[in-house]
Amino acid sequence: MKRTVLVCAMALFAVATTPTLVLAADLEHYNLDSLVYLSDRIVEGEIIGSRSLGVSVVDAKISRNLAGIGRPGETIAVALTDLFRKSIGSQEKTTPLTKGDRLFLFLIPARPREGFSVPGDGSVLMPVPSGLKLVVGGKAFPFFQRRNPGGYIAQLPVPGRLAPGEDVTQLRAAIADSWKRALVWHEQFKDAPFQRKQQSF
Amino acid sequence: MLLRERRQTLSTFPSLQDAIVETATWRLARLRNPKLMLQVLSIGWSSRRQYGAVIAGLGTPEGREVVLQRIGDASAPIAERRELARLTASVGLIYHWYAEIDSDNNVRFKSSIDRDNSSYITRIVRLSATLADEEIALALLSGIRSTVFSPGLPQVEVDLEKATTELIKFHRATRSARVRFAIESFISQRRGANDFARLQIRSKPVLSLATLDTVETSKVPGTIFVNREETWLQDRDPITSVVLVLEAIDGGPTYVVPVVSDKLQKAEAGRGVNRGDRFQVPPGIRHGKYRVFFRYMDGNVVAAESYSFETLL
Numbered sequence: 135m136k137r138t139v140l141v142c143a144m145a146l147f148a149v150a151t152t153p154t155l156v157l158a159a160d161l162e163h164y165n166l167d168s169l170v171y172l173s174d175r176i177v178e179g180e181i182i183g184s185r186s187l188g189v190s191v192v193d194a195k196i197s198r199n200l201a202g203i204g205r206p207g208e209t210i211a212v213a214l215t216d217l218f219r220k221s222i223g224s225q226e227k228t229t230p231l232t233k234g235d236r237l238f239l240f241l242i243p244a245r246p247r248e249g250f251s252v253p254g255d256g257s258v259l260m261p262v263p264s265g266l267k268l269v270v271g272g273k274a275f276p277f278f279q280r281r282n283p284g285g286y287i288a289q290l291p292v293p294g295r296l297a298p299g300e301d302v303t304q305l306r307a308a309i310a311d312s313w314k315r316a317l318v319w320h321e322q323f324k325d326a327p328f329q330r331k332q333q334s335f
Numbered sequence: 336m337l338l339r340e341r342r343q344t345l346s347t348f349p350s351l352q353d354a355i356v357e358t359a360t361w362r363l364a365r366l367r368n369p370k371l372m373l374q375v376l377s378i379g380w381s382s383r384r385q386y387g388a389v390i391a392g393l394g395t396p397e398g399r400e401v402v403l404q405r406i407g408d409a410s411a412p413i414a415e416r417r418e419l420a421r422l423t424a425s426v427g428l429i430y431h432w433y434a435e436i437d438s439d440n441n442v443r444f445k446s447s448i449d450r451d452n453s454s455y456i457t458r459i460v461r462l463s464a465t466l467a468d469e470e471i472a473l474a475l476l477s478g479i480r481s482t483v484f485s486p487g488l489p490q491v492e493v494d495l496e497k498a499t500t501e502l503i504k505f506h507r508a509t510r511s512a513r514v515r516f517a518i519e520s521f522i523s524q525r526r527g528a529n530d531f532a533r534l535q536i537r538s539k540p541v542l543s544l545a546t547l548d549t550v551e552t553s554k555v556p557g558t559i560f561v562n563r564e565e566t567w568l569q570d571r572d573p574i575t576s577v578v579l580v581l582e583a584i585d586g587g588p589t590y591v592v593p594v595v596s597d598k599l600q601k602a603e604a605g606r607g608v609n610r611g612d613r614f615q616v617p618p619g620i621r622h623g624k625y626r627v628f629f630r631y632m633d634g635n636v637v638a639a640e641s642y643s644f645e646t647l648l
Contacts (some may be wrong), residue, residue: 162384168354319355323362 161279163262164204172262175202175241181235188251189213201313213244214260216304217285218277228287238274272300338378352382360385361440364392369401391442393426394434407462420471424478430455452494460498464505476517499530506534509615512642516544520566540569543641544626562611569604576632579614584624616648
């Protein structure tokens with residue numbers, strides 16, 4: 135599990151910490167099973183502020199813990215959210231995530247690397263690639279890279295434009311189901327490949 | 336089984352990656368079993384990361400042999416053979432390179448000494464010359480162009496010298512304009528004047544290929560959309576104009592349509608240029624089959640003509 139997570143996180147890290155790379159990177163987009171599989175912690179929360187901890191982070195207050203450790207009311211620091219923006223009005227105009235935004239967060243610990251000076255104790259978290267969903271009016275909206283260059287953008291519904299959102303209650307249930315399956319996959323992938331029967335793939 | 340199951344559940348739009356499939360494929364790649372990698376390909380790949388795993392899993396001499404055998408296996412599905420032909424260069428043209436996959440799925444190549452690259456590139460050319468499917472042959476020929484990234488490696492140069500002889504034989508034997516153009520372009524750009532002279536083609540400033548884009552053509556009635564691939568052997572300056580020629584197969588009238596957009600194009604010797612243009616079919620054109628090609632003019636003198644295609648107009 136950790137290996138896969140690390141590799142995916144490193145890809146996200148690379149595009150996030152080097153502005154010039156952001157301009158030329160195809161960002162990754164994972165399905166729900168994968169977001170769950172790649173995550174150590176999954177929470178719902180609200181952005182209550184932002185600050186710098188070597189890198190810019192947002193503080194998010196957990197409203198609901200969905201998987202992994204965490205409890206409602208806890209505040210977590212999350213890096214790399216500046217890769218995620220939301221559309222306003224038209225597809226062309228976007229704005230950063232800000233105080234009051236509610237999110238589903240699929241998280242792993244951020245680890246320090248060159249040009250990315252987060253504390254090494256795992257106290258700062260970061261989303262797995264494409265691992266945020268923005269909650270508006272009972273719906274959760276995914277983020278996509280609309281164009282390269284560019285970061286992830288959540289397309290929200292506006293008059294005259296539909297946007298694909300998932301009902302948050304159904305999403306919570308789907309995450310719970312995925313989490314059970316993810317535990318099985320982690321167990322399955324724990325062994326060296328030659329220790330398992332090839333037919334199992 | 337897991338890969339098949341996950342493949343069925345993947346959403347079609349927007350296209351989303353599956354980390355479970357990717358993880359499983361990287362694990363399989365580490366087994367260094369090329370036939371297993373072919374099975375993965377037959378199921379279908381869903382992301383660049385998974386494709387990278389397949390390529391790494393095939394990145395051994397054994398893997399390269401299996402890939403060539405499968406491409407040449409006429410009983411194998413044609414789509415799979417084309418897919419393998421397209422990935423041949425990615426798997427690596429240096430025969431004894433061995434792709435090592437570390438625990439973070441980073442790939443590093445290890446090499447052992449080999450005098451003539453085990454004639455791998457030569458064998459790719461020989462294989463392409465035996466195939467009935469033009470797409471596979473073109474994919475293989477396109478693949479060996481990636482040797483421009485390994486100039487000076489002695490074993491590659493030895494191999495390429497032999498491969499060039501095979502390419503020239505193939506050039507003489509084939510009737511495919513696309514294959515002939517691909518061979519001419521490769522030899523002119525990678526092998527130099529002496530080998531290019533062995534092709535025994537008329538001296539001209541540019542190698543050119545005209546192909547019909549049927550999809551684009553169908554979008555606007557009364558027009559044809561023609562792609563033009565060029566490899567310039569000399570600087571383009573002497574060329575004063577380019578025209579599209581519609582030559583009736585049955586000896587009827589020939590129509591000449593100017594290529595307006597060409598005024599702004601510059602090209603230097605050694606450079607390749609690809610572009611596509613839409614042309615209005617001349618009003619009142621007599622219905623029939625036409626040979627379509629580009630003609631490059633130096634004043635009133637025809638300096639070069641492209642390979643042509645035939646189509647009903």
